[in-house]
Amino acid sequence: MIALLEDGALETLLNQVGGDTSLRHRFLRDFIALWPSRAERLAESLARPDLEEAHVVLLSIRSTSTMVGAVVLEATAALVHSALSRNDLPGCLQHMRRLVEVGEATCAELAVLTTRAEDAERAQKAWQAQQGQQQAQYEQQSQFGDRAVPPRRWEFPATHAH
16 A cells, blocks of 8 residues: 655654644644635536646645655656646546545545644643653652651561460
8 A cells, every 4th residue: 555644744744833733733623624625616617627726726735745754645646647737637527536535545644643642732731741740749749748647557466375
């Protein structure tokens, strides 16, 4: 199977948004949510034909695909874009089915990666909170270290043998 996403795509996007994980997740969710309308707008603009609108939609698909590391989607959109630049509508339509398939598969893969990343970040924050609580408890206990009452020793009476 061909990898739909570039290795390290989520980390690259995170760097592009200044390390803000919530912004990265929002961008990815928006990319996924907007895919059906982008594909529909492109199909409609090619059917009319409105080449200028098709050009704008393809630029949007290509630039956002590049940002999320969707290399196969960007390359497939480039094929449609190339045919469009030659005014080759049959060529555009020929590549549309593949573009939609790749777009849907890419969105599915991004959804899985986004969910995993969000889950991992929640787990890390929970772990850090737990570590912080444990550290606070330790510090609270150790500030009474010199005056702490030692644990009471329980002494049991000797049993008498019969």
